[in-house]
Amino acid sequence: MSYKPYQMNKSEVSLLEHVNAVINLLNSFVVKDNISKDVLRRLDYLYSRLGDFLVQELCNNNESNDSHSWQQAGAELPISKCEELAASLPSNLPEDTPGMEIFRDVQYVCCLCKDCIDIHDFDYKLSVDLHNQTGVHQQVLKLQKMKAAQTAMLETVRPTEINWKHMSPTTARSSIVVCTCQENADKHVTGNSNERGLTEHREAECEMVVTGNGVFYCHVCSVPVGSSSNAIQHKRGKPHQQKLLARQLTLSAEDKLWSKISERWKGHRKYFESLGDAVMKCKVCMVTVPKTEVNVLSHIHGKKHLQILSDSM
Numbered sequence: 001m002s003y004k005p006y007q008m009n010k011s012e013v014s015l016l017e018h019v020n021a022v023i024n025l026l027n028s029f030v031v032k033d034n035i036s037k038d039v040l041r042r043l044d045y046l047y048s049r050l051g052d053f054l055v056q057e058l059c060n061n062n063e064s065n066d067s068h069s070w071q072q073a074g075a076e077l078p079i080s081k082c083e084e085l086a087a088s089l090p091s092n093l094p095e096d097t098p099g100m101e102i103f104r105d106v107q108y109v110c111c112l113c114k115d116c117i118d119i120h121d122f123d124y125k126l127s128v129d130l131h132n133q134t135g136v137h138q139q140v141l142k143l144q145k146m147k148a149a150q151t152a153m154l155e156t157v158r159p160t161e162i163n164w165k166h167m168s169p170t171t172a173r174s175s176i177v178v179c180t181c182q183e184n185a186d187k188h189v190t191g192n193s194n195e196r197g198l199t200e201h202r203e204a205e206c207e208m209v210v211t212g213n214g215v216f217y218c219h220v221c222s223v224p225v226g227s228s229s230n231a232i233q234h235k236r237g238k239p240h241q242q243k244l245l246a247r248q249l250t251l252s253a254e255d256k257l258w259s260k261i262s263e264r265w266k267g268h269r270k271y272f273e274s275l276g277d278a279v280m281k282c283k284v285c286m287v288t289v290p291k292t293e294v295n296v297l298s299h300i301h302g303k304k305h306l307q308i309l310s311d312s313m
Helices: 010-026 036-060 071-074 081-090 123-133 134-156 182-189 193-200 230-235 239-250 253-259 264-271 293-300 305-313
Strands: 208-210 216-218 223-228 272-274 279-282 286-290
Touching: 123 216, 208 293, 216 230, 223 230, 230 239, 264 272, 286 293
Parallel strands: none
Antiparallel strands: 208 216, 216 223, 272 279, 279 286
């Protein structure tokens, strides 16, 4: 059974408003555990029954036949309240939209724009729809879409294809990173983290090295080339490529192998002898080692090899 606000006094209307506010608050909770769900469901049921009971009792105790009470009740509203109601309604509502009242007993907050949502006539869905049309919410939504688009664009950008060979005194193993643009690549080459990798993995195959003053120097062409960006341009140039090809043609397979070993360990070459195209023998440890850069370096760095050399000195 419906009730009419003019049939109740101010305290009775306030009581119903608070009951409805509690019901809306209970409906807004999001819980995951079953115990909390049961408690909220029970409270929601009890307050709903209480609201129905109050409406029934108040209607029975406040019978009225005044056909003009609606107009009278509306006339009794304070001017400030009428202005507040008018300001809260959007201008594009249809003419048959029922009147709405704003109750501030409970406030909802939009998770997107963090702004309070005014509850109109206890209609949560309508209140959210009206809030979504506000300028603040639309602006935040627009910014969120732009951010998502920029993130998707960044994910599609492929790392800059930079061949570190002949450009820095290290191979990719010294500093495994992804550089998304040329500027980031230049910063990485001259950065402290890369320098630590360079110290540990300085390899002769990389014909371009960084001198003490930070200038790149090409051992193939025997010329300084300046910054990392200049080194990249130099490496791609035709003179460098021609000299590099000529140098590779003159090296034997064993020379090519040892050219990949850093200067620090090249002195160990005298302890090895070739046993063919695929195998080398360490004359100190009396073991065979596959003729690859990784295996030779692994053997040279081994405790057994270093211990025997240390004992023989």
